[in-house]
Every structure is written in structure tokens, then in C-alpha cells.
Amino acid sequence: MTNKIVDHYEKPGMGKAILNALIMQGIDIKKLKPENLYSLDQFHTRGIVGTKDQASLTEPNETMHILDIGCGIGGSARYLAWTYGCRVTGIDITKSFIETAKLLTKKCSLDHVIDFKKGDATDLPFDNDKFDMVWCQNVSMNIERKDLFYKEVARALKPNGRFSSSEYALGRGGSPYYPLPWARGTQESFLISQEEMRLYTEGSGLEIIDWIDKSKQILAVAPRALKILEDDDAGLQLVAGEDIATRVSNSTKSMLHGHIENIMMVAKKPL
Numbered sequence: 001m002t003n004k005i006v007d008h009y010e011k012p013g014m015g016k017a018i019l020n021a022l023i024m025q026g027i028d029i030k031k032l033k034p035e036n037l038y039s040l041d042q043f044h045t046r047g048i049v050g051t052k053d054q055a056s057l058t059e060p061n062e063t064m065h066i067l068d069i070g071c072g073i074g075g076s077a078r079y080l081a082w083t084y085g086c087r088v089t090g091i092d093i094t095k096s097f098i099e100t101a102k103l104l105t106k107k108c109s110l111d112h113v114i115d116f117k118k119g120d121a122t123d124l125p126f127d128n129d130k131f132d133m134v135w136c137q138n139v140s141m142n143i144e145r146k147d148l149f150y151k152e153v154a155r156a157l158k159p160n161g162r163f164s165s166s167e168y169a170l171g172r173g174g175s176p177y178y179p180l181p182w183a184r185g186t187q188e189s190f191l192i193s194q195e196e197m198r199l200y201t202e203g204s205g206l207e208i209i210d211w212i213d214k215s216k217q218i219l220a221v222a223p224r225a226l227k228i229l230e231d232d233d234a235g236l237q238l239v240a241g242e243d244i245a246t247r248v249s250n251s252t253k254s255m256l257h258g259h260i261e262n263i264m265m266v267a268k269k270p271l
């Protein structure tokens with residue numbers, strides 16, 4: 001099952017293509033800043049706005065070491081390190097995403113505070129009780145073994161550490177419209193209901209602090225977000241694929257019809 005996920009995301013040569021696109025936009029890649037990349041490195045709902053919203057719930061600080069699970073090309077890792085001065089480790093199962101994350105982070109001169117590793121969220125290559133915060137955005141929909149995922153999140157967190165996550169859940173309207181940003185069909189998509197998500201979170205020993213349904217907020221900005229993608233100056237196509245506007249449109253329609261919902265949550269590992 002894992003290979004289907006990797007096949008869905010893998011894009012060899014993506015790093016070079018992104019740098020060329022930046023040069024074409026007149027950006028000096030020798031003086032690259034994280035914000036130069038926000039239009040293409042935030043592969044999740046509401047892009048950088050969603051990242052800022054999620055970060056505001058947990059108040060990261062410079063003493064923290066954060067693990068970003070399913071970090072993609074490292075956009076949120078760079079945002080967190082750049083904005084809050086924390087250390088970040090990113091892990092992702094897709095090789096070209098990790099290669100691109102490393103390349104762009106070096107170009108932003110943030111490689112002394114951020115490192116990336118290829119690996120699987122259901123079998124994290126880290127010691128117990130290591131991170132002050134585990135961060136995750138639009139990843140769990142791709143993970144079939146939810147039990148292992150939540151167990152690994154709880155294991156990797158220090159006692160009193162926070163799990164900060166934004167994910168899609170299955171609504172009551174039935175199966176969503178495919179293809180979606182995270183899956184071309186049901187073989188890559190493992191959506192569960194909000195109730196099941198809560199059970200897995202609490203079943204792993206974590207205590208839920210915040211549980212916010214963001215669906216209405218997302219639908220309110222969806223037409224504008226889609227227009228940007230259709231006009232394509234953002235460059236997200238280079239990361240997410242040529243048909244990302246169609247897939248985002250299906251995601252919006254699925255949410256509008258009650259097939260999917262979007263959750264932002266914070267949970268705590270007890271002391």
C-alpha cells in the first residue's frame with residue numbers, strides 16, 4: 001500500500017524545476033527566503049494561512065524541537081524555524097520530497113536548524129520521548145494503519161509535549177469525489193470519521209485540548225484559492241501535479257456535499 005502513496009507523490013527532478021521557476025519569477029535564489037516559497041511549498045488546505053492558523057494554537061518557541069511528520073518539501077518546517085526560532089526535523093516517505101526539502105532549506109540557509117529524513121510515519125526512526133511537539137498537516141488520510149500512526153506520535157513526544165494536526169475526516173455524505181489532492185482513488189485514501197479520529201488520538205494516550213472543525217472557514221475561501229490554482233502562477237503544480245486545480249475542486253465539492261470535513265486539533269501527552 002505504501003508504494004501506491006509514494007507513486008502518487010513522487011516527482012524526480014522537482015527541486016531543480018522549482019529553482020528554475022523561481023529564477024523565471026526574478027527571485028535571487030542565492031538570497032532565498034522561506035516566504036519566497038509559500039505559494040508552492042504549503043501542500044495543504046489554505047496554504048500558508050492554514051499553517052499560521054495552526055501554529056497560533058500551540059505557540060512554538062526557540063527552546064522546542066518539533067517533528068513534522070509527512071513534511072512534504074519542508075514548507076512548514078521552514079516557516080516554524082524561521083518564525084519561531086525552533087529546531088525542526090521533517091520526515092516523509094517520498095524520496096524526491098525529502099531531496100527537495102533539503103535543497104530548498106539549504107538555499108534558505110536554514111539547514112543548521114532543520115534536518116530531513118526519509119521514513120514512514122507508522123515506524124518512526126526516533127527514540128521515545130524525543131520531541132517537544134509533533135506537527136502534521138494533511139497526511140493521515142494517506143495512512144491505513146491509524147493505530148500505528150497515533151501510537152508513534154505519542155511515543156515520539158516528550159511528556160507534556162503537544163501534537164498539532166490538521167487533517168481531513170470522512171463526513172456523513174459517503175465517498176468523496178476523486179481524484180483528490182492526496183489520492184487518485186480509494187486505494188490511496190484512508191479517511192475516517194471525526195469520532196474515529198478522536199478515538200485513535202485518545203487511544204494512543206494523548207489528551208485532546210483543541211478540536212476545531214475548519215470546514216466552513218475553508219469553504220468560504222475555496223473559490224479564491226481555486227482561482228489562484230487555475231491561473232497557476234503559484235507553482236504548486238510543480239509539487240502537486242498538473243491537475244491539482246481539478247483535484248482541489250473535487251475536494252471543495254466533496255466538502256460542500258458533506259463527504260469530507262476538515263479538523264485542526266491539538267492534543268497533549270500527559271506528564
Ligand SMILES: C[S@@+](CC[C@H](N)C(=O)[O-])C[C@H]1O[C@@H](n2cnc3c(N)ncnc32)[C@H](O)[C@@H]1O
Pocket residue numbers: 005009041042043044069070071072073074075076091092093094097119120121122136137138139142143181182
Ligand atoms: C498532501 S502532502 C502534505 C505535505 C506537507 N505536510 C504539507 O502540508 O506541505 C502529504 C504528505 O504525506 C506524506 N506521507 C504519506 N504517507 C506517509 C507515511 N506513511 N509516512 C511519512 N510520510 C507520508 C507524503 O509523501 C506527502 O509528502
